[in-house]
Amino acid sequence: MKPLIEMKNVTKDFLQGDNIINALKKTNFVAYEGELIGIIGPSGSGKSTFLTILGGLQKPTTGEVLLKDQPFSDLNIKEKSKIRLENIGFILQSSNLIPFLTIKEQMVLYNKITNSEVNQKCMDELFLKLDVEKFKNKYPNELSGGERQRSAIAKALYHQPSVIFADEPTASLDTKRAFEVVKLLAKETKDQKKATIMVTHDERMLEFCNKVYEIVDGVISEITNK
Amino acid sequence: MFLAFKELKYSKAKFALIIAVVILISYLVFFLTSLANGLASSYTNAIKKWESDQVILTVDSNDSMMMSYMNQEHFDSVETNGIKAKLALFPAVINNPSSDNVLDSRVDVYFLGIEDDSFIKPSELRDLKLQGNQVIVDEELKKEGYKIGDIFGITGSKDQYEIIGFSSKTTYQTAPVIFMSLDTWQKYRYGTANTPDLFSAIIIKGESKDMSLDLISYTTDEYISTLPGYNAQVLTFSVMIVFLIIITAFVLGIFIYVLTIQKTSMFGVMKAQGISNWYIGGSVIIQTFLLIIIGLVIGLFFTILTGIFLSNVIPFAINILFYIIITLSFILFSFFGGLFSVKAVLKIDPLKAIGG
Numbered sequence: 001m002k003p004l005i006e007m008k009n010v011t012k013d014f015l016q017g018d019n020i021i022n023a024l025k026k027t028n029f030v031a032y033e034g035e036l037i038g039i040i041g042p043s044g045s046g047k048s049t050f051l052t053i054l055g056g057l058q059k060p061t062t063g064e065v066l067l068k069d070q071p072f073s074d075l076n077i078k079e080k081s082k083i084r085l086e087n088i089g090f091i092l093q094s095s096n097l098i099p100f101l102t103i104k105e106q107m108v109l110y111n112k113i114t115n116s117e118v119n120q121k122c123m124d125e126l127f128l129k130l131d132v133e134k135f136k137n138k139y140p141n142e143l144s145g146g147e148r149q150r151s152a153i154a155k156a157l158y159h160q161p162s163v164i165f166a167d168e169p170t171a172s173l174d175t176k177r178a179f180e181v182v183k184l185l186a187k188e189t190k191d192q193k194k195a196t197i198m199v200t201h202d203e204r205m206l207e208f209c210n211k212v213y214e215i216v217d218g219v220i221s222e223i224t225n226k
Numbered sequence: 227m228f229l230a231f232k233e234l235k236y237s238k239a240k241f242a243l244i245i246a247v248v249i250l251i252s253y254l255v256f257f258l259t260s261l262a263n264g265l266a267s268s269y270t271n272a273i274k275k276w277e278s279d280q281v282i283l284t285v286d287s288n289d290s291m292m293m294s295y296m297n298q299e300h301f302d303s304v305e306t307n308g309i310k311a312k313l314a315l316f317p318a319v320i321n322n323p324s325s326d327n328v329l330d331s332r333v334d335v336y337f338l339g340i341e342d343d344s345f346i347k348p349s350e351l352r353d354l355k356l357q358g359n360q361v362i363v364d365e366e367l368k369k370e371g372y373k374i375g376d377i378f379g380i381t382g383s384k385d386q387y388e389i390i391g392f393s394s395k396t397t398y399q400t401a402p403v404i405f406m407s408l409d410t411w412q413k414y415r416y417g418t419a420n421t422p423d424l425f426s427a428i429i430i431k432g433e434s435k436d437m438s439l440d441l442i443s444y445t446t447d448e449y450i451s452t453l454p455g456y457n458a459q460v461l462t463f464s465v466m467i468v469f470l471i472i473i474t475a476f477v478l479g480i481f482i483y484v485l486t487i488q489k490t491s492m493f494g495v496m497k498a499q500g501i502s503n504w505y506i507g508g509s510v511i512i513q514t515f516l517l518i519i520i521g522l523v524i525g526l527f528f529t530i531l532t533g534i535f536l537s538n539v540i541p542f543a544i545n546i547l548f549y550i551i552i553t554l555s556f557i558l559f560s561f562f563g564g565l566f567s568v569k570a571v572l573k574i575d576p577l578k579a580i581g582g
Contacts, residue, residue, distance in 0.1 A: 112229075113505055
């Protein structure tokens, strides 16, 4: 199995007043293709720091992040943006949908930004699989929470990223929908050989994950007996 | 472009309000410009029509053509490499003797005495001969009902004059000009007994080289700026117009800024996804341009419509060059207003959007 995203000896310190806070202690982490990885931990434990460093939104204090075996965390902001746009899909709790674009236009935006052709086949497949087809011409605020979340997943998958970050993707869903969404995510990850890293509070979702990590006080450890 | 257009389409009502503000202000600015231009033109049309380079008055006149008295000796003393012409000017009040109410038919005018072969004579009427009481009048008098062949009188005298032609764009200090021969003018000004051969100014096309010491020369533009009230009026309008343009830029800039701040979290998410500052900032600027341009076009349309209906009532002159300058200033200043929002976009931290 190929490693898709990797953290090597990463630490992150913050300066708060005169105190140095070790938000993330020395961390080694790797996500291979086809893996859905669950991350749990109390709030303030360093989950977000972990995810944002992995996603290149902030720099680690020491260590480095590799994306598809290429150095990622040491690039400049512009280069990282470009790599994120092409290789990383985000599914966020607060929905990554743009309020004034229809669901279909959310996908087309990627093509407009990258000056590429609309991938109609990929879009149709995704819409069918995620059951988005019937409201693809609606705006996000016309949809239910579940429909929005499915659309957000479609958007995250549309440009075929190799890594997906999902931050509480099931937060606004009822149990039935939540299971559906996570199952879908697990299936997509496996079929498309992506790596998905999902932060969640909902422990029922962990049964779909290949691995589960817990972060407590900046220390990450794998939970084997989930 | 995609993002900017789609948002405009989605939030129609919100952007319509902003466009309405731009329309109102740009209408006001275009209207004021046309009015200022119209007023300035009606002040100076007659002078501009001479296509002269210099105006010569007596030193004693203190810039006032009506208070300048000169004779043939003065005229002969002026040496020029071009051509020179005598000009006599004095205000008059005319009336229509055949009107039911003669008092109501009074109009303020300027009597302008020239030699019949003078270059000052409106070129389109060169064939008409100015002699005796036969005069050419500005077409403004058509609005009072005068036609070719009509007779008008002047207050305080029994003299009557016959209209033999209408000249266009010949108003002086907003009043219509009446062209007549120098002799006729002198009789009006000084009476028929022992009429002195005096006139008011020498107009030069070309450059004057030498002249009598009690004369003073102005370039035509210098002379225009000495007209009473002319500079004050032009300055007043200009200040209003410039400030309105700056205010519009501020208003638009603030609107866009508030909208941008409202979208902070959305832009943050977009940046987290890897969408560049350049693209997000670009669509903010494009939106600014779209709003200002749509507003300007509609504002200009209403201005021209107003001009068509009101140009008979108020001095309203369309000037394409001024419109272009104003339009470009609006766009330029609004661009600076939009830059505040771009700065705000640059400062958005994608980390916050992710919930870090």
